[in-house]
Amino acid sequence: PIMLADSLLNKKHKDxxxxxxxxxxxxxxxxxxxxxxxxxxxxxxxxxxxxVKKIKAGSSAPVVSVLKKRLQISADMPGTDTTTLYNDxxxxxxxxxxxxHGYTADGKLTDAQLKDMNVPVIKRIEQxxxxxxxxxxxVNNPAGQLIVVNIPEYILxxxxxxxxxxxxxxxxxxxxxxxxxFTGNLNQIVFSPYWNVPPSIVKNELLPKMASNPNYLASQxxxxxxQDGDLPSIRQLxxxxxxxxxxxxxxxxxxxxxxxxxxxKSLFNNDKRAYSHGCIxxxxxxxxxxxLLQNQPEWSPSKIEEAMNGGVEKYVKLKAPVPVLxxxxxxxxxxxxxxxxxxDIYNHDGPLxxxxxxxxx
Numbered sequence: 001p002i003m004l005a006d007s008l009l010n011k012k013h014k015d016x017x018x019x020x021x022x023x024x025x026x027x028x029x030x031x032x033x034x035x036x037x038x039x040x041x042x043x044x045x046x047x048x049x050x051x052v053k054k055i056k057a058g059s060s061a062p063v064v065s066v067l068k069k070r071l072q073i074s075a076d077m078p079g080t081d082t083t084t085l086y087n088d089x090x091x092x093x094x095x096x097x098x099x100x101h102g103y104t105a106d107g108k109l110t111d112a113q114l115k116d117m118n119v120p121v122i123k124r125i126e127q128x129x130x131x132x133x134x135x136x137x138x139v140n141n142p143a144g145q146l147i148v149v150n151i152p153e154y155i156l157x158x159x160x161x162x163x164x165x166x167x168x169x170x171x172x173x174x175x176x177x178x179x180x181x182f183t184g185n186l187n188q189i190v191f192s193p194y195w196n197v198p199p200s201i202v203k204n205e206l207l208p209k210m211a212s213n214p215n216y217l218a219s220q221x222x223x224x225x226x227q228d229g230d231l232p233s234i235r236q237l238x239x240x241x242x243x244x245x246x247x248x249x250x251x252x253x254x255x256x257x258x259x260x261x262x263x264x265k266s267l268f269n270n271d272k273r274a275y276s277h278g279c280i281x282x283x284x285x286x287x288x289x290x291x292l293l294q295n296q297p298e299w300s301p302s303k304i305e306e307a308m309n310g311g312v313e314k315y316v317k318l319k320a321p322v323p324v325l326x327x328x329x330x331x332x333x334x335x336x337x338x339x340x341x342x343x344d345i346y347n348h349d350g351p352l353x354x355x356x357x358x359x360x361x
Contacts, residue, residue, distance in 0.1 A: 026135045028333035033128045035075075036121060044121040045073040053109050057091055060084040070117060071097060100340050102153065103271050116341070124331075127341060130352050131331040134181065138327070145322045147186060149280055151179075152330045152342035154273040156259075156282065158291065164335075168287070170259075171267045172345075173278030180328040180348055184251030186259075187321040189289055191307035191314040192238035193248045193260070197222070202231050238311045246308035247285045249292070251324040261285040261308075274345045280326075292318060 039045065048070050052063045064084045071077035077093030095105035101116045109117075145165075148157045151172050158165040173179075197206065209216045217223060217234065221241045226233040236242050245261020255278075262281040267273060282288055286308065293299035296319055307314055330342045330349055344350065 023135065023138060025138055025332065026132060028337070029128060029132050029135060029331065029339075032331075032333055032339040033125065033132065036125050036128060039073055040121045040125060045070045047118050048114060050111065050114055053111075053114070055086050057086050057088075057107075059086055061086075064090065068093075076100070096338075100338055102340070102342050119341075124341065126353050126357055127331045127349060128339075130349050130356065131329050133352075133356075134327070134329060135332075137181065138325075142323070145320075147322055147324045148327060149324070150327045150329050150332070150342075152328060152345055153332075153340070156280075165291070166287070169268050169273070169283040171262065171273040171275055171281040171283075173257075173280075174274050175278070175346065179255050179257065179278075179326065179346070182253055182255060182326050184253040184324045184326075185321040186249055186251040186292070186324050187318050188250040189292060189316045189318070190248045190250065191289075191304075191316065192246060192310050192312055193242065193244045194238060194313055195236040195242055195244045197234045197236065199228055199231050202228075202234050206234060207231075238313055245281075245285060247289055249282075249285075249288065251321075257326070259285070259288070272343065272345075292322065295319060 046066050046069055048067050049063050051061075052067050055061050055064055060083075062084055064086050065082050068077060068082050068090055071090070071093040072080070072082075074097070076096040077089060079089065081087075081089065091107040094107050094109060097117065098105045098107075098113060101113065103110075103113055143161055146159050148159070149155070149170060149172075150157070154170055154172060156168045156170050158167070206216070206222075213219075220236065221239050222234055222236045224232045225235050238246075240263060242263070245263055248258055248260035250258050257279050259280050259282050264281075265283075267275060267281070268283045286304065289304050289308070290301055293304065293316070296316075299316070307316075328346070328348055330344050331339065333339050
């Protein structure tokens with residue numbers, strides 16, 4: 001990876017310069033790559049012992065000195081203080097690290113966070129290089145509205161002419177199979193949707209429950225509405241129990257992925273938000289509906305609220321479809337210039353790394 005990184009950083013390669021000129025995200029990640037290569041060449045960062053979790057603010061321990069060095073090297077902690085005292089500067093540095101790795105910033109380190117902290121610099125360099133490769137195909141500050149969901153980040157970003165409109169937390173599917181990067185055009189909103197239960201869920205989850213409880217479907221507000229091969233075709237009626245919540249947003253794509261509401265609101269409180277059954281759940285679907293219909297005056301906020309709670313499925317076509325980009329970046333640089341690393345939840349980085357970095361040089 002170091003040889004590849006050096007060639008990218010030092011050679012005046014025409015293609016690479018092109019990507020930098022037209023793609024701000026790529027350019028920022030390349031700048032971060034340079035910093036991480038310098039860290040690697042200077043000897044990397046120290047491993048922090050798990051005992052650091054037991055140290056309370058205001059107390060002293062030798063491991064605190066190691067933690068400070070580690071956070072200074074990654075630019076989470078300013079200055080050169082390497083005393084053994086756990087002070088406020090260190091707490092702020094821990095919170096900076098937590099934000100950059102997708103955790104709630106509370107200043108209290110966990111086993112998972114320490115595992116992230118002890119990932120060797122060379123592995124982070126590989127991660128940056130993999131994501132620079134993905135980023136070459138990224139739309140850069142396009143005209144008009146754009147919705148981007150970065151799956152490992154669990155966040156949906158809405159921009160207009162390249163400027164941020166709003167961000168929203170999302171819950172994604174537990175497994176993405178080959179869903180890495182794809183695009184679609186969001187062109188329809190469905191209020192009070194039916195949920196047509198996928199055959200795999202009918203077979204593996206519903207049929208066993210129906211066999212043991214004849215009233216199971218009724219208890220879940222579900223009904224049989226025909227046959228699907230040798231399986232019953234089952235749908236869940238609009239309403240409070242509906243798995244899609246009160247609204248869904250369609251952007252036709254070959255993965256059959258869409259955005260939707262959910263009755264399981266507590267999931268949005270978790271740092272890691274990958275759960276079963278593939279589509280993307282929005283934390284504030286009413287906000288999204290109002291945003292998308294803002295130029296269709298017949299759809300006032302009160303009418304949208306009424307349709308979401310009406311219990312009758314209703315399709316609404318957008319006058320101007322909005323492009324949707326689903327991305328899979330496990331490393332990126334934010335607007336403030338901070339590099340972020342996310343868990344490779346679908347294990348897409350691993351196979352790429354084995355192809356890109358045949359030998360650990």
